[in-house]
Amino acid sequence: MAATQAGMKRFYSLFAVIAVAGLAVLGYLVTRPATVSIPANVTVQASDTSGYVKGSSTAPVEITEFADYQCPFCQTFATLQMPTIEERLINTGRLRWRYRDFPLQQHPFARLAAHSAACADEQGKYWDQHRRIYEGQAEWAASRNAAPILRKYAGAAGVDLGRYDACMQAGKYAGRIQADQNSGLELGVSSTPTLLANGRLYKGRFDSDAITKLVDSLARHPTK
Amino acid sequence: MIHRMSAGLLSLAGLFISAYLYLYKLGKIGSLACGTGECEAVQLSPLSRVAGVEVALIGVLGYAGLLALSLAALQPGLAARRWPVTLLAGLAGIGVLFTAYLTYLELFVIHAICRWCVASGFIILAIFAAALLDLRRLPRDRNG
Numbered sequence: 001m002a003a004t005q006a007g008m009k010r011f012y013s014l015f016a017v018i019a020v021a022g023l024a025v026l027g028y029l030v031t032r033p034a035t036v037s038i039p040a041n042v043t044v045q046a047s048d049t050s051g052y053v054k055g056s057s058t059a060p061v062e063i064t065e066f067a068d069y070q071c072p073f074c075q076t077f078a079t080l081q082m083p084t085i086e087e088r089l090i091n092t093g094r095l096r097w098r099y100r101d102f103p104l105q106q107h108p109f110a111r112l113a114a115h116s117a118a119c120a121d122e123q124g125k126y127w128d129q130h131r132r133i134y135e136g137q138a139e140w141a142a143s144r145n146a147a148p149i150l151r152k153y154a155g156a157a158g159v160d161l162g163r164y165d166a167c168m169q170a171g172k173y174a175g176r177i178q179a180d181q182n183s184g185l186e187l188g189v190s191s192t193p194t195l196l197a198n199g200r201l202y203k204g205r206f207d208s209d210a211i212t213k214l215v216d217s218l219a220r221h222p223t224k
Numbered sequence: 225m226i227h228r229m230s231a232g233l234l235s236l237a238g239l240f241i242s243a244y245l246y247l248y249k250l251g252k253i254g255s256l257a258c259g260t261g262e263c264e265a266v267q268l269s270p271l272s273r274v275a276g277v278e279v280a281l282i283g284v285l286g287y288a289g290l291l292a293l294s295l296a297a298l299q300p301g302l303a304a305r306r307w308p309v310t311l312l313a314g315l316a317g318i319g320v321l322f323t324a325y326l327t328y329l330e331l332f333v334i335h336a337i338c339r340w341c342v343a344s345g346f347i348i349l350a351i352f353a354a355a356l357l358d359l360r361r362l363p364r365d366r367n368g
Contacts, residue, residue, distance in 0.1 A: 018233065
């Protein structure tokens with residue numbers, strides 16, 4: 001009986017240690033200070049809702065992508081599928097691509113990354129910074145502070161870092177990002193990446209072949 | 225008693241893993257500690273909800289139930305009874321089947337593996353094994 005009581009005592013001691021440790025870890029994770037400095041709740045201006053466009057203004061098909069720079073699916077799509085889509089469809093005038101930000105709450109650096117790209121856009125380097133951010137996702141998403149890494153990409157893209165720093169510190173394009181997100185929510189976007197082909201939600205596969213078929217189909221039947 | 229103690233400790237560990245994943249889904253803890261992006265791919269997939277309920281929340285509730293049962297089964301009045309362990313084995317068995325279904329989704333539908341889900345899978349399997357071993361130890365009686 002004494003051995004059983006001793007065993008129970010050891011069990012409850014171990015149980016208490018694991019419980020306290022687990023609660024401490026979860027408590028720390030929930031209460032640690034947020035690293036994002038780009039505000040989410042900002043006033044949105046009417047001029048804030050265009051997105052970033054690539055391709056001919058006369059292309060018969062427009063695809064709008066709602067994406068999150070820290071989302072792994074978006075990263076795979078941007079780095080593996082987009083080069084082919086760009087070469088096959090955008091550069092040939094068959095498709096216009098509109099990229100819009102939809103930073104998910106789960107991703108602490110997504111809004112910061114979107115803002116970094118917006119600040120690069122101010123200097124005509126949006127797509128360069130956009131590519132670098134996606135290609136480097138594994139580096140900055142796993143870091144404790146993504147800001148210096150994103151700044152490094154901006155420097156490599158040829159962005160004037162003095163202007164970039166001022167833009168980032170001011171949170172100049174926070175409204176633009178929020179406008180994109182609000183717009184996505186209104187359109188029914190709930191995950192990333194989400195595509196809208198000529199304004200309609202796309203439910204198919206996220207690969208260049210499927211997108212090519214979609215564009216061909218829409219070009220043949222514009223009202224489909 | 226060692227089997228019931230093991231089930232209790234494992235349920236506690238499972239509860240924390242599920243709580244961690246559920247807090248992530250609620251957007252309370254930023255990104256997941258995973259090593260690769262595959263945990264997020266799984267957790268952000270539309271298949272991370274079953275009948276509109278987050279799988280992580282189902283895990284929290286399931287492990288909380290297993291933990292309560294394990295601790296109840298350790299009480300002196302129930303130490304020699306089979307029914308708490310039978311219930312534990314039944315609930316853990318459902319957990320094993322549900323985990324097998326989720327693992328199938330990860331491997332063949334989402335094509336990504338979440339390490340936290342794998343850890344949870346081993347835990348639920350171990351709880352099920354502990355409950356079965358305890359059942360083997362106990363004699364069948366009419367009092368349950």
